[in-house]
Amino acid sequence: MKAFAALVHREFIEHRGAFFIGPLLLVAVVVAMTVLAFTVGRVDVRITGSMATMLPGVVLFWPAMVLGVAWGLYLLAVLFFYCADGFAADKRNNSMLFWKSMPVSDFRMLLAKLAAAITILPGAVYAVVLLSMALMLATAQIAMMINGTAAMSSLLGLVTIFWNVALIELVQLLVSLLWYLPFMALVGAMAVVVGRWAIPLSLLLPTLAATVEWVTLGGLHPFETRTWHYLSYRATMREAGMVDTWIADGPMGVDVNSGVAYALDLISRIDWLQVGIGIAFALGVLYLASEYRRRAAAN
Structure with missing residues (x-):
């Protein structure tokens, strides 16, 4: 377990520039844009009356x-x-023999890279998001x-x-x-085989799969097949269906400040069967990639 944790930590050390240092630099840009927005007249919320007690949350919540x-x-x-x-x-960096000498299988090495991609690396970015x-x-x-704007939130409101x-x-x-x-x-599995060309080649796979179905089973065109419809469904963000309820209706329609309600709504919209299928598919392609890596390194 310690070896696996060390492999995950190695991924963070090697890629902390993109997942931690770079985002930290972007924080300065966010702060500068905020200062400009509220000091040069881009955001003007000087308002009185009953709206003055509600508007601060709206003004700060949506940004x-x-x-x-x-x-x-x-x-x-x-x-x-x-x-x-x-x-x-x-x-690529000719360290394959070194990592092969470790008492860790190729599958565990690739699994550590995927584990880093869903734990410590996004965790670092999330910490920067909070900051x-x-x-x-x-x-x-x-x-x-400072500029005398009437719409200001209390400390409790900000929290x-x-x-x-x-x-x-x-x-x-x-x-x-x-x-x-x-x-x-x-x-990742494609990268084990073809290197950095994995992204464009992976983008071609859905089109090829849809074309094969179109040629063998027929249809209007490759983009009107069961394969393409399924892949389009899997590529759609799950929160996209919540836009009408939580954004288009505006703060008057629902309590947009209820994070728990939003979270529960989002979780209820998830097709957990597809999530399970996706996890099984991920483990399967990683296993195949590890077998290729083991045999390719041996040759």
């Missing part, structure tokens, strides 16, 4: 949500590039106090916003990692 979504998109993109690079790194969100909320509050958005982003992160696990495993 925090958008910030979390942006970080999520960044993480997913970087994770796929990590799978294409990390799974082929041992072969950037806290700095953004604090900076926005201070900027509104409530932070807690709810943090919970929402955590659940979205966990759900997305589970939902896209088979895609990441496929890219």
